[in-house]
Amino acid sequence: MADSSEKLSSTTWTLTTMPPIEEATFKKWQDLLEDRIGLSLPAHRKSFLQTSLGSRMREIGCLSYEDYYSRVNSGTKGLIEWSVLVDRLTVQETRFYRDIDALDLVKDYVLTRPIEQLKKTPIEAWSVGCSSGEEPYSLAMLLTECMNTLGLRNYFGITGTDISKPALEKARAGVYPSRKLVTLEAGLKEKYFDPHEKPGFFVLKKVIKERVGLSRVNILELGNAPMHGMNIIYCQNVLIYFRKWRRKEIISRLAERLVPGGLLILGQGEIVDWEHPDLQRVKNDKALAFIRRPDKN
Numbered sequence: 447m448a449d450s451s452e453k454l455s456s457t458t459w460t461l462t463t464m465p466p467i468e469e470a471t472f473k474k475w476q477d478l479l480e481d482r483i484g485l486s487l488p489a490h491r492k493s494f495l496q497t498s499l500g501s502r503m504r505e506i507g508c509l510s511y512e513d514y515y516s517r518v519n520s521g522t523k524g525l526i527e528w529s530v531l532v533d534r535l536t537v538q539e540t541r542f543y544r545d546i547d548a549l550d551l552v553k554d555y556v557l558t559r560p561i562e563q564l565k566k567t568p569i570e571a572w573s574v575g576c577s578s579g580e581e582p583y584s585l586a587m588l589l590t591e592c593m594n595t596l597g598l599r600n601y602f603g604i605t606g607t608d609i610s611k612p613a614l615e616k617a618r619a620g621v622y623p624s625r626k627l628v629t630l631e632a633g634l635k636e637k638y639f640d641p642h643e644k645p646g647f648f649v650l651k652k653v654i655k656e657r658v659g660l661s662r663v664n665i666l667e668l669g670n671a672p673m674h675g676m677n678i679i680y681c682q683n684v685l686i687y688f689r690k691w692r693r694k695e696i697i698s699r700l701a702e703r704l705v706p707g708g709l710l711i712l713g714q715g716e717i718v719d720w721e722h723p724d725l726q727r728v729k730n731d732k733a734l735a736f737i738r739r740p741d742k743n
């Protein structure tokens with residue numbers, strides 16, 4: 447049987463207005479998105495879903511939300527389409543040195559480590575939900591600066607993970623328009639970026655890029671993620687899109703990946719009135735952070 451896409455001519459699809467999404471179909475999409483990527487879409491966000499699905503469906507000439515639902519659920523082709531859709535539905539807004547107060551905490555944490563320990567074991571940091579790379583690269587610049595202050599060589603590694611393939615591709619390219627660099631601390635642009643051949647763009651220098659490894663990880667599937675023994679886990683502006691019970695689950699999974707004494711940084715207000723037996727809240731009014739308690743035994 448021909449699906450709706452085959453009935454459309456290429457000249458008509460761009461002009462097509464999508465019909466409103468029916469309640470039962472909306473519920474199916476809500477469940478799928480919450481199950482697979484934790485995205486919770488309450489009733490008032492129905493029009494957002496409609497617009498996002500509609501714009502993608504028009505691009506591929508698909509007229510029915512039901513057909514599109516089947517498409518993203520069918521085999522390998524479905525997986526490819528799913529990853530395009532996820533990219534459209536998630537917010538990738540980010541910038542360099544986005545949260546100075548949180549970065550100051552990281553800096554204090556590193557600068558107050560015993561030097562012998564820093565020489566012996568490299569610092570491992572993880573940016574969870576790293577988008578197009580500004581966050582892990584900011585951490586890499588900060589840690590490089592810390593190591594310079596301590597007179598140590600660059601003995602650290604950063605992992606950046608995200609669910610969005612296009613965002614990770616941008617991170618891998620390490621090329622940013624100049625407007626993205628305005629929030630950098632003074633001097634860092636000159637030190638860590640070169641002008642790109644494309645006017646108005648800058649490319650990250652190797653010394654920072656080579657410190658960061660990037661991979662695709664769904665935060666709902668942390669059980670399959672190989673990251674462990676982290677000294678610093680930095681997860682900001684990701685949990686806000688999840689329900690509260692899920693945030694607690696995710697934070698608990700992240701806590702397991704920290705070494706005792708490791709630092710977990712979240713976004714301000716992303717979890718309130720919550721305690722975890724293995725995590726101790728860091729006293730700080732401007733940043734939300736926890737230290738993993740020593741193991742009991």
Ligand SMILES: C[S@@+](CC[C@H](N)C(=O)[O-])C[C@H]1O[C@@H](n2cnc3c(N)ncnc32)[C@H](O)[C@@H]1O
Nearest residue numbers: 483536537539540575577609610664665682683
């Ligand atoms: C608003 S950005 C935050 C970027 C960066 N952490 C910052 O604070 O600037 C949110 C990121 O979370 C990612 N994300 C959303 N759902 C995810 C999931 N289930 N697993 C992994 N990453 C996810 C998005 O792709 C996006 O890049």
